[in-house]
Amino acid sequence: MYKLLVISDTHNDIEAVERIVGREQDIHGILHLGDTVEDLHAASIPSGIDIHCVHGNCDASTGEKKITLTVHDVRVYATHGDLYGVKSSLDLLHSHVKEHDAAIGFFGHTHAPVCKKKDGVELYNPGTVTKGEYIIATFENGSYVIEFKELGCGA
Known part of the structure; x- marks a missing residue:
């Protein structure tokens, strides 16, 4: 089994990152x-x-904008989303995930x-760490479970 913490848009909220990591002590990786x-x-x-990152529109332009990982026989595509116009449509991102x-x-x-399932592809956005939002993705033997979570008050 492999537990992956998926976070996005931390925008210098280091305290929230540390609270999430402290709460999810059994994770194996962070995306x-x-x-x-x-x-x-x-x-x-x-x-x-394990640390995996993709750079967004507020990061240095020298980092990776998209990556593909294989976790316990499940292929995962990761990107910030700005390259795919995700604020208006998920269609282009869906196509790229499927192509990979x-x-x-x-x-x-x-x-x-966001949780959207279409044509055998699942798209997930954890939300923003600045609101305490994140995902725990648990992978095992070619299957996975996605859990949306929130820090909440005092967590």
Whole structure:
């Protein structure tokens, strides 16, 4: 089993990143979907956790804008979303996820949680860490479970 914390749009809210990581102590990896990915370097993250990042429109232009991962035999496509116009439509992103033979497409940028399933492809946006929103994706033996979570008050 592999637990992946999926976050996006942290926008310098390092305290929220640390609270989420502290709450989800059994994670194996973190996927940051852009907009101040350097927050992961500033936050206290326990050693041994895999870190994956894509850069968003508020990050340095030198980083990766999209990546593909395989987690327990599940192919995952990750991007910030600004390159695909996700604020107006998910169609272009859906096409790219499908072209990369991925079962899941994770994206950010809109600051709003999204779950959309179409033609064997699932698109997920965790929302924004600035509102305490994130996803825990649990992978095992070619299957997965996606959980939307929130920090809430005092968490």
